[in-house]
Amino acid sequence: MRYDYLIVGSGLFGAVMSYCLSKAGKRCLVIDKRAHIGGNVYTENVNGINVHKYGAHIFHTSDKRVWNFVNSFVEFNRYTNSPVANYHGKIYNLPFNMNTFYAMWGVVSPKEAQAKIEEQRADYIAELHRQGVFEPRNLEEQAISLVGKDIYYTLIKEYTEKQWGRNATDLPAFIIKRLPVRLTYDNNYFNDLYQGIPIGGYTALIEKMLGDTEIRLEADYFADRDYFDSIADRIIFTGEIDRYFDYRFGHLEYRTVTFETKLLEGVANYQGNAVVNYTDGETPYTRIIEHKHFEFGTQPDTVISHEYSKEWHHGDEPYYPINDKRNGELYEKYRALAEQQDRVIFGGRLAEYKYYDMHQVIARALDVADKITANN
Ligand code: FAD
Numbered sequence: 582m583r584y585d586y587l588i589v590g591s592g593l594f595g596a597v598m599s600y601c602l603s604k605a606g607k608r609c610l611v612i613d614k615r616a617h618i619g620g621n622v623y624t625e626n627v628n629g630i631n632v633h634k635y636g637a638h639i640f641h642t643s644d645k646r647v648w649n650f651v652n653s654f655v656e657f658n659r660y661t662n663s664p665v666a667n668y669h670g671k672i673y674n675l676p677f678n679m680n681t682f683y684a685m686w687g688v689v690s691p692k693e694a695q696a697k698i699e700e701q702r703a704d705y706i707a708e709l710h711r712q713g714v715f716e717p718r719n720l721e722e723q724a725i726s727l728v729g730k731d732i733y734y735t736l737i738k739e740y741t742e743k744q745w746g747r748n749a750t751d752l753p754a755f756i757i758k759r760l761p762v763r764l765t766y767d768n769n770y771f772n773d774l775y776q777g778i779p780i781g782g783y784t785a786l787i788e789k790m791l792g793d794t795e796i797r798l799e800a801d802y803f804a805d806r807d808y809f810d811s812i813a814d815r816i817i818f819t820g821e822i823d824r825y826f827d828y829r830f831g832h833l834e835y836r837t838v839t840f841e842t843k844l845l846e847g848v849a850n851y852q853g854n855a856v857v858n859y860t861d862g863e864t865p866y867t868r869i870i871e872h873k874h875f876e877f878g879t880q881p882d883t884v885i886s887h888e889y890s891k892e893w894h895h896g897d898e899p900y901y902p903i904n905d906k907r908n909g910e911l912y913e914k915y916r917a918l919a920e921q922q923d924r925v926i927f928g929g930r931l932a933e934y935k936y937y938d939m940h941q942v943i944a945r946a947l948d949v950a951d952k953i954t955a956n957n
Protein backbone atom coordinates (compact mmCIF):
# COMPACT_ATOMS: atom_id res chain seq x y z
CA MET A 582 0.00 0.00 0.00
CA ARG A 583 1.47 3.37 -0.96
CA TYR A 584 0.43 6.80 0.19
CA ASP A 585 1.30 10.26 -1.05
CA TYR A 586 1.47 11.48 2.55
CA LEU A 587 2.01 9.87 5.93
CA ILE A 588 0.69 12.23 8.59
CA VAL A 589 2.21 11.55 12.01
CA GLY A 590 -0.25 12.87 14.60
CA SER A 591 -4.02 13.37 14.47
CA GLY A 592 -4.05 16.65 16.45
CA LEU A 593 -5.23 19.87 14.86
CA PHE A 594 -2.18 20.29 12.65
CA GLY A 595 -2.39 16.73 11.31
CA ALA A 596 -6.16 16.87 10.88
CA VAL A 597 -6.09 20.15 8.90
CA MET A 598 -3.30 18.79 6.69
CA SER A 599 -5.22 15.57 6.14
CA TYR A 600 -8.34 17.51 5.13
CA CYS A 601 -6.54 19.83 2.70
CA LEU A 602 -4.33 17.18 1.13
CA SER A 603 -7.20 14.69 0.70
CA LYS A 604 -9.28 17.44 -0.89
CA ALA A 605 -6.41 18.05 -3.32
CA GLY A 606 -6.60 14.37 -4.32
CA LYS A 607 -3.65 13.14 -2.26
CA ARG A 608 -3.79 9.74 -0.68
CA CYS A 609 -3.09 10.11 3.06
CA LEU A 610 -2.55 7.87 6.05
CA VAL A 611 -2.87 9.41 9.51
CA ILE A 612 -1.22 7.63 12.44
CA ASP A 613 -1.32 8.48 16.12
CA LYS A 614 0.40 6.84 19.05
CA ARG A 615 -2.58 7.58 21.29
CA ALA A 616 -5.73 5.46 21.35
CA HIS A 617 -7.83 8.39 20.10
CA ILE A 618 -7.77 11.17 17.52
CA GLY A 619 -7.51 14.91 18.23
CA GLY A 620 -4.25 15.28 20.13
CA ASN A 621 -4.64 17.70 23.00
CA VAL A 622 -8.01 19.05 21.94
CA TYR A 623 -9.63 15.62 22.36
CA THR A 624 -12.92 15.68 24.27
CA GLU A 625 -14.58 12.61 25.78
CA ASN A 626 -18.27 12.33 26.55
CA VAL A 627 -18.95 11.43 30.20
CA ASN A 628 -22.61 11.31 31.31
CA GLY A 629 -23.52 13.68 28.48
CA ILE A 630 -20.74 16.16 29.31
CA ASN A 631 -17.86 16.81 26.88
CA VAL A 632 -14.75 16.53 29.05
CA HIS A 633 -11.63 18.37 27.83
CA LYS A 634 -9.20 15.54 28.62
CA TYR A 635 -6.00 17.54 28.12
CA GLY A 636 -7.08 20.84 29.63
CA ALA A 637 -9.66 23.53 28.97
CA HIS A 638 -9.75 24.57 25.32
CA ILE A 639 -11.54 27.72 24.26
CA PHE A 640 -11.45 28.56 20.59
CA HIS A 641 -10.80 32.22 19.81
CA THR A 642 -9.52 34.02 16.76
CA SER A 643 -9.73 37.25 14.79
CA ASP A 644 -8.74 35.44 11.60
CA LYS A 645 -11.85 35.17 9.46
CA ARG A 646 -10.32 32.53 7.24
CA VAL A 647 -9.71 30.27 10.26
CA TRP A 648 -13.15 30.98 11.77
CA ASN A 649 -14.94 30.19 8.49
CA PHE A 650 -12.81 27.09 8.09
CA VAL A 651 -13.71 25.56 11.47
CA ASN A 652 -17.36 26.59 11.11
CA SER A 653 -17.56 24.71 7.83
CA PHE A 654 -17.24 21.48 9.86
CA VAL A 655 -19.23 22.13 13.05
CA GLU A 656 -21.25 24.90 14.67
CA PHE A 657 -19.77 26.81 17.59
CA ASN A 658 -21.70 27.89 20.68
CA ARG A 659 -21.62 31.37 22.25
CA TYR A 660 -19.25 30.50 25.12
CA THR A 661 -17.12 33.46 26.21
CA ASN A 662 -14.23 32.69 28.50
CA SER A 663 -14.53 34.61 31.77
CA PRO A 664 -12.42 32.81 34.36
CA VAL A 665 -12.48 33.91 37.97
CA ALA A 666 -9.58 33.90 40.39
CA ASN A 667 -9.87 32.63 43.95
CA TYR A 668 -7.23 34.07 46.29
CA HIS A 669 -7.67 32.70 49.81
CA GLY A 670 -11.44 32.50 49.35
CA LYS A 671 -11.93 35.93 47.80
CA ILE A 672 -13.12 36.04 44.19
CA TYR A 673 -11.77 38.37 41.48
CA ASN A 674 -12.75 38.60 37.82
CA LEU A 675 -10.22 38.05 35.08
CA PRO A 676 -8.74 39.40 32.91
CA PHE A 677 -7.80 42.55 34.80
CA ASN A 678 -10.73 44.92 34.36
CA MET A 679 -13.02 47.28 36.28
CA ASN A 680 -14.66 44.34 38.11
CA THR A 681 -11.21 43.25 39.33
CA PHE A 682 -10.25 46.78 40.37
CA TYR A 683 -13.55 47.18 42.22
CA ALA A 684 -13.00 43.93 44.14
CA MET A 685 -9.40 44.89 44.89
CA TRP A 686 -9.75 48.58 45.82
CA GLY A 687 -13.47 49.48 45.84
CA VAL A 688 -12.96 51.91 42.94
CA VAL A 689 -15.96 52.35 40.66
CA SER A 690 -14.87 54.73 37.89
CA PRO A 691 -12.14 54.22 35.29
CA LYS A 692 -10.55 57.47 36.47
CA GLU A 693 -10.25 56.18 40.05
CA ALA A 694 -8.94 52.85 38.83
CA GLN A 695 -6.35 54.52 36.62
CA ALA A 696 -5.21 56.69 39.53
CA LYS A 697 -4.92 53.64 41.79
CA ILE A 698 -2.87 51.72 39.21
CA GLU A 699 -0.60 54.76 38.76
CA GLU A 700 -0.08 55.00 42.52
CA GLN A 701 0.66 51.27 42.64
CA ARG A 702 3.31 51.31 39.97
CA ALA A 703 4.84 54.81 40.09
CA ASP A 704 7.54 54.12 42.71
CA TYR A 705 8.42 50.81 41.11
CA ILE A 706 8.84 52.29 37.63
CA ALA A 707 10.83 55.22 39.04
CA GLU A 708 13.16 52.75 40.76
CA LEU A 709 13.62 50.78 37.51
CA HIS A 710 14.42 54.02 35.69
CA ARG A 711 16.97 54.91 38.36
CA GLN A 712 18.62 51.57 37.59
CA GLY A 713 18.64 52.43 33.89
CA VAL A 714 15.89 49.91 33.04
CA PHE A 715 13.36 51.27 30.56
CA GLU A 716 12.00 48.02 29.13
CA PRO A 717 10.72 45.31 31.55
CA ARG A 718 13.32 42.53 31.60
CA ASN A 719 11.16 39.80 33.08
CA LEU A 720 7.59 38.85 33.99
CA GLU A 721 7.67 40.53 37.42
CA GLU A 722 8.85 43.86 36.02
CA GLN A 723 6.34 43.64 33.20
CA ALA A 724 3.40 42.79 35.47
CA ILE A 725 4.05 45.46 38.11
CA SER A 726 4.67 48.07 35.41
CA LEU A 727 1.32 47.15 33.89
CA VAL A 728 -1.06 46.73 36.85
CA GLY A 729 0.86 47.62 40.01
CA LYS A 730 1.77 45.73 43.15
CA ASP A 731 -1.58 44.66 44.71
CA ILE A 732 -2.75 42.85 41.60
CA TYR A 733 0.70 41.40 41.02
CA TYR A 734 0.94 39.93 44.53
CA THR A 735 -2.71 38.75 44.66
CA LEU A 736 -3.38 37.42 41.19
CA ILE A 737 -0.11 36.95 39.34
CA LYS A 738 3.05 36.14 41.28
CA GLU A 739 2.12 32.93 43.13
CA TYR A 740 -0.04 31.56 40.29
CA THR A 741 2.71 32.17 37.75
CA GLU A 742 5.41 30.60 39.92
CA LYS A 743 3.15 27.57 40.52
CA GLN A 744 2.40 27.32 36.80
CA TRP A 745 5.97 27.65 35.58
CA GLY A 746 7.95 26.30 38.57
CA ARG A 747 10.27 29.28 38.29
CA ASN A 748 10.58 32.70 39.90
CA ALA A 749 8.64 35.39 38.09
CA THR A 750 11.92 37.30 37.79
CA ASP A 751 13.33 34.41 35.73
CA LEU A 752 10.42 34.28 33.27
CA PRO A 753 10.07 36.26 30.03
CA ALA A 754 7.85 39.36 30.08
CA PHE A 755 5.77 38.29 27.07
CA ILE A 756 3.92 35.52 28.98
CA ILE A 757 1.88 38.09 30.89
CA LYS A 758 1.34 40.34 27.89
CA ARG A 759 -1.20 37.77 26.69
CA LEU A 760 -3.63 38.99 29.35
CA PRO A 761 -5.65 42.13 28.57
CA VAL A 762 -5.87 45.04 31.04
CA ARG A 763 -9.10 47.02 30.62
CA LEU A 764 -10.76 50.03 32.16
CA THR A 765 -14.20 48.65 31.27
CA TYR A 766 -16.47 46.16 33.05
CA ASP A 767 -15.67 43.47 30.50
CA ASN A 768 -14.82 39.97 31.76
CA ASN A 769 -14.12 38.49 28.31
CA TYR A 770 -10.67 36.88 28.61
CA PHE A 771 -9.92 37.39 24.94
CA ASN A 772 -9.94 40.43 22.64
CA ASP A 773 -10.61 38.33 19.55
CA LEU A 774 -13.52 38.89 17.18
CA TYR A 775 -14.71 35.27 17.28
CA GLN A 776 -14.95 32.82 20.15
CA GLY A 777 -16.79 29.65 21.14
CA ILE A 778 -16.71 25.91 21.74
CA PRO A 779 -17.61 23.43 18.99
CA ILE A 780 -21.06 22.00 19.64
CA GLY A 781 -20.54 18.29 20.23
CA GLY A 782 -16.96 18.85 21.43
CA TYR A 783 -13.60 19.12 19.69
CA THR A 784 -13.54 15.41 18.86
CA ALA A 785 -16.50 16.00 16.53
CA LEU A 786 -14.54 18.79 14.79
CA ILE A 787 -11.50 16.57 14.27
CA GLU A 788 -13.65 13.62 13.11
CA LYS A 789 -15.19 15.82 10.43
CA MET A 790 -11.79 17.11 9.30
CA LEU A 791 -10.40 13.60 9.04
CA GLY A 792 -13.48 12.47 7.09
CA ASP A 793 -12.83 9.09 5.54
CA THR A 794 -9.04 9.35 5.55
CA GLU A 795 -7.44 6.12 6.73
CA ILE A 796 -6.36 6.35 10.39
CA ARG A 797 -4.27 4.00 12.50
CA LEU A 798 -4.39 4.56 16.25
CA GLU A 799 -1.89 3.31 18.83
CA ALA A 800 0.67 3.43 16.05
CA ASP A 801 3.92 5.08 17.11
CA TYR A 802 6.02 6.28 14.19
CA PHE A 803 9.21 5.52 16.11
CA ALA A 804 8.14 1.94 16.84
CA ASP A 805 8.53 1.11 13.14
CA ARG A 806 10.25 4.01 11.50
CA ASP A 807 11.64 2.19 8.48
CA TYR A 808 8.25 0.75 7.62
CA PHE A 809 6.45 4.09 7.98
CA ASP A 810 9.15 5.87 5.96
CA SER A 811 8.74 3.33 3.19
CA ILE A 812 4.98 3.55 2.68
CA ALA A 813 4.61 7.20 1.73
CA ASP A 814 6.30 9.65 -0.60
CA ARG A 815 6.24 12.48 1.93
CA ILE A 816 5.73 12.85 5.67
CA ILE A 817 3.96 15.47 7.75
CA PHE A 818 5.48 15.14 11.20
CA THR A 819 3.70 16.74 14.20
CA GLY A 820 5.56 14.97 17.04
CA GLU A 821 8.55 16.13 19.06
CA ILE A 822 11.27 17.47 16.79
CA ASP A 823 14.19 16.49 19.08
CA ARG A 824 12.93 12.89 19.17
CA TYR A 825 12.78 12.87 15.36
CA PHE A 826 16.51 13.59 15.28
CA ASP A 827 17.29 11.10 18.09
CA TYR A 828 18.08 13.94 20.52
CA ARG A 829 21.26 14.58 18.58
CA PHE A 830 21.84 17.97 20.21
CA GLY A 831 20.12 17.18 23.53
CA HIS A 832 16.57 17.27 24.94
CA LEU A 833 14.18 20.17 24.58
CA GLU A 834 12.41 20.88 27.87
CA TYR A 835 8.71 21.33 28.56
CA ARG A 836 6.34 22.17 31.34
CA THR A 837 3.74 19.49 31.84
CA VAL A 838 0.29 19.48 33.41
CA THR A 839 -1.66 16.63 34.95
CA PHE A 840 -5.38 16.41 35.60
CA GLU A 841 -7.37 14.73 38.34
CA THR A 842 -10.79 14.32 36.82
CA LYS A 843 -13.84 13.35 38.89
CA LEU A 844 -17.47 12.67 38.06
CA LEU A 845 -19.63 14.16 40.82
CA GLU A 846 -22.94 12.34 40.59
CA GLY A 847 -25.96 14.28 41.77
CA VAL A 848 -24.01 17.57 41.84
CA ALA A 849 -25.55 19.78 39.17
CA ASN A 850 -23.29 22.80 39.63
CA TYR A 851 -20.00 22.63 41.55
CA GLN A 852 -18.39 26.04 41.11
CA GLY A 853 -20.68 28.14 38.91
CA ASN A 854 -18.04 28.77 36.24
CA ALA A 855 -16.05 26.69 33.77
CA VAL A 856 -12.66 27.93 35.02
CA VAL A 857 -11.61 28.98 38.52
CA ASN A 858 -7.91 29.84 39.00
CA TYR A 859 -6.40 29.41 42.46
CA THR A 860 -3.87 32.20 42.55
CA ASP A 861 -2.36 31.50 45.99
CA GLY A 862 0.85 29.53 46.34
CA GLU A 863 -0.39 27.03 48.96
CA THR A 864 -3.20 25.40 46.93
CA PRO A 865 -1.35 22.68 45.03
CA TYR A 866 -3.39 22.91 41.83
CA THR A 867 -3.52 25.91 39.50
CA ARG A 868 -7.17 25.71 38.51
CA ILE A 869 -10.40 23.70 38.61
CA ILE A 870 -12.29 23.17 35.38
CA GLU A 871 -16.01 22.33 35.45
CA HIS A 872 -16.56 21.05 31.94
CA LYS A 873 -20.35 21.32 31.59
CA HIS A 874 -20.20 25.13 31.77
CA PHE A 875 -18.38 25.28 28.43
CA GLU A 876 -21.65 24.13 26.90
CA PHE A 877 -24.19 25.63 29.34
CA GLY A 878 -24.94 22.06 30.45
CA THR A 879 -28.01 21.29 32.54
CA GLN A 880 -27.22 17.62 33.33
CA PRO A 881 -27.90 16.35 36.88
CA ASP A 882 -24.19 15.46 37.34
CA THR A 883 -20.95 17.33 36.79
CA VAL A 884 -17.33 16.54 35.92
CA ILE A 885 -14.47 18.57 37.38
CA SER A 886 -10.72 18.48 36.79
CA HIS A 887 -8.06 19.74 39.15
CA GLU A 888 -5.09 20.90 37.05
CA TYR A 889 -1.56 20.57 38.41
CA SER A 890 1.51 22.01 36.78
CA LYS A 891 4.69 19.93 36.94
CA GLU A 892 8.28 19.95 35.84
CA TRP A 893 8.60 17.72 32.80
CA HIS A 894 10.75 14.59 32.89
CA HIS A 895 11.65 12.47 29.93
CA GLY A 896 8.66 10.20 29.15
CA ASP A 897 6.03 12.62 30.54
CA GLU A 898 3.47 14.21 28.23
CA PRO A 899 5.06 17.41 26.84
CA TYR A 900 2.71 20.42 27.05
CA TYR A 901 4.23 23.89 27.16
CA PRO A 902 7.57 24.67 25.46
CA ILE A 903 9.96 26.50 27.80
CA ASN A 904 10.79 29.84 26.26
CA ASP A 905 14.28 30.41 27.57
CA LYS A 906 17.63 30.93 25.93
CA ARG A 907 18.86 27.33 26.22
CA ASN A 908 15.76 25.79 24.66
CA GLY A 909 15.46 28.53 22.04
CA GLU A 910 18.99 27.92 20.82
CA LEU A 911 18.56 24.17 20.90
CA TYR A 912 15.37 24.37 18.88
CA GLU A 913 17.12 26.54 16.28
CA LYS A 914 19.65 23.76 15.72
CA TYR A 915 16.87 21.21 15.19
CA ARG A 916 15.00 23.62 12.92
CA ALA A 917 18.07 23.98 10.71
CA LEU A 918 18.25 20.19 10.39
CA ALA A 919 14.51 19.96 9.69
CA GLU A 920 14.88 22.38 6.80
CA GLN A 921 17.26 19.98 5.08
CA GLN A 922 14.68 17.14 5.08
CA ASP A 923 13.04 17.52 1.69
CA ARG A 924 10.55 14.65 2.20
CA VAL A 925 9.41 15.76 5.63
CA ILE A 926 7.39 18.77 6.76
CA PHE A 927 7.48 19.62 10.47
CA GLY A 928 4.42 21.36 11.87
CA GLY A 929 2.44 22.02 15.04
CA ARG A 930 3.26 22.76 18.62
CA LEU A 931 5.72 19.89 19.23
CA ALA A 932 7.47 19.88 15.87
CA GLU A 933 7.89 23.67 15.86
CA TYR A 934 8.37 23.90 19.64
CA LYS A 935 5.96 26.84 19.88
CA TYR A 936 3.34 27.97 22.40
CA TYR A 937 0.64 27.88 19.69
CA ASP A 938 -3.05 28.47 20.25
CA MET A 939 -5.46 26.39 18.19
CA HIS A 940 -6.23 29.12 15.68
CA GLN A 941 -2.51 29.66 15.07
CA VAL A 942 -1.93 25.95 14.46
CA ILE A 943 -4.81 25.92 11.98
CA ALA A 944 -3.59 29.05 10.17
CA ARG A 945 -0.12 27.57 9.91
CA ALA A 946 -1.42 24.24 8.58
CA LEU A 947 -3.62 26.02 6.01
CA ASP A 948 -0.59 28.00 4.80
CA VAL A 949 1.58 24.90 4.56
CA ALA A 950 -1.16 23.00 2.71
CA ASP A 951 -1.67 25.93 0.30
CA LYS A 952 2.03 25.92 -0.52
CA ILE A 953 2.13 22.17 -1.10
CA THR A 954 -0.97 22.05 -3.24
CA ALA A 955 0.08 25.11 -5.27
CA ASN A 956 3.34 23.34 -6.20
CA ASN A 957 1.73 20.06 -7.24
P1 FAD B 1 -1.07 17.97 19.42
O1 FAD B 1 -2.48 18.26 19.79
O2 FAD B 1 -0.10 17.76 20.50
O3 FAD B 1 -1.04 16.76 18.41
C1 FAD B 1 0.11 16.00 18.13
C2 FAD B 1 -0.32 14.56 17.94
O4 FAD B 1 0.79 13.81 17.46
C3 FAD B 1 -0.76 13.89 19.24
O5 FAD B 1 -2.04 13.29 19.07
C4 FAD B 1 0.31 12.85 19.50
O6 FAD B 1 -0.18 11.69 20.14
C5 FAD B 1 0.79 12.55 18.08
N1 FAD B 1 2.15 12.04 18.05
C6 FAD B 1 3.27 12.61 18.59
N2 FAD B 1 4.35 11.83 18.36
C7 FAD B 1 3.90 10.76 17.66
C8 FAD B 1 4.55 9.59 17.16
N3 FAD B 1 5.85 9.37 17.35
N4 FAD B 1 3.81 8.68 16.48
C9 FAD B 1 2.47 8.87 16.30
N5 FAD B 1 1.81 9.96 16.78
C10 FAD B 1 2.51 10.89 17.44
N6 FAD B 1 -5.30 26.70 22.51
C11 FAD B 1 -6.35 27.56 22.33
O7 FAD B 1 -6.52 28.09 21.23
N7 FAD B 1 -7.24 27.81 23.35
C12 FAD B 1 -7.12 27.24 24.58
O8 FAD B 1 -7.93 27.50 25.46
C13 FAD B 1 -6.01 26.36 24.80
N8 FAD B 1 -5.85 25.78 25.99
C14 FAD B 1 -4.79 24.95 26.20
C15 FAD B 1 -4.67 24.37 27.45
C16 FAD B 1 -3.61 23.51 27.70
C17 FAD B 1 -3.46 22.86 29.06
C18 FAD B 1 -2.66 23.27 26.68
C19 FAD B 1 -1.48 22.38 26.93
C20 FAD B 1 -2.80 23.83 25.42
C21 FAD B 1 -3.87 24.68 25.16
N9 FAD B 1 -4.07 25.24 23.91
C22 FAD B 1 -5.13 26.11 23.72
C23 FAD B 1 -3.17 24.94 22.76
C24 FAD B 1 -3.67 23.77 21.89
O9 FAD B 1 -3.78 22.60 22.66
C25 FAD B 1 -2.67 23.52 20.73
O10 FAD B 1 -2.50 24.69 19.98
C26 FAD B 1 -3.08 22.41 19.74
O11 FAD B 1 -3.71 21.33 20.37
C27 FAD B 1 -1.86 21.92 19.01
O12 FAD B 1 -2.17 20.97 18.02
P2 FAD B 1 -1.00 20.09 17.36
O13 FAD B 1 -1.63 19.26 16.32
O14 FAD B 1 0.13 20.96 17.00
O15 FAD B 1 -0.43 19.19 18.56
Ligand code: UDP
Nearest residue numbers: 666736737738740741744756757759858860
Ligand atom coordinates in the same frame (compact mmCIF):
# COMPACT_ATOMS: atom_id res chain seq x y z
N1 UDP C 1 -1.72 34.36 34.88
C1 UDP C 1 -1.71 34.82 36.17
N2 UDP C 1 -2.83 34.69 36.93
C2 UDP C 1 -3.97 34.12 36.45
C3 UDP C 1 -3.98 33.67 35.11
C4 UDP C 1 -2.83 33.81 34.34
O1 UDP C 1 -0.70 35.32 36.65
O2 UDP C 1 -4.95 34.01 37.18
C5 UDP C 1 -0.46 34.49 34.08
C6 UDP C 1 0.40 33.23 34.20
O3 UDP C 1 1.75 33.65 34.19
C7 UDP C 1 0.09 32.48 32.93
C8 UDP C 1 -0.11 33.63 31.94
O4 UDP C 1 -0.75 34.66 32.72
O5 UDP C 1 1.14 31.64 32.53
C9 UDP C 1 -0.97 33.28 30.74
O6 UDP C 1 -2.20 32.81 31.20
P1 UDP C 1 -3.20 31.98 30.30
O7 UDP C 1 -4.40 31.67 31.13
O8 UDP C 1 -3.38 32.72 29.02
O9 UDP C 1 -2.35 30.68 30.00
P2 UDP C 1 -2.75 29.17 29.66
O10 UDP C 1 -2.27 28.41 30.83
O11 UDP C 1 -4.24 29.09 29.50
O12 UDP C 1 -1.98 28.88 28.41
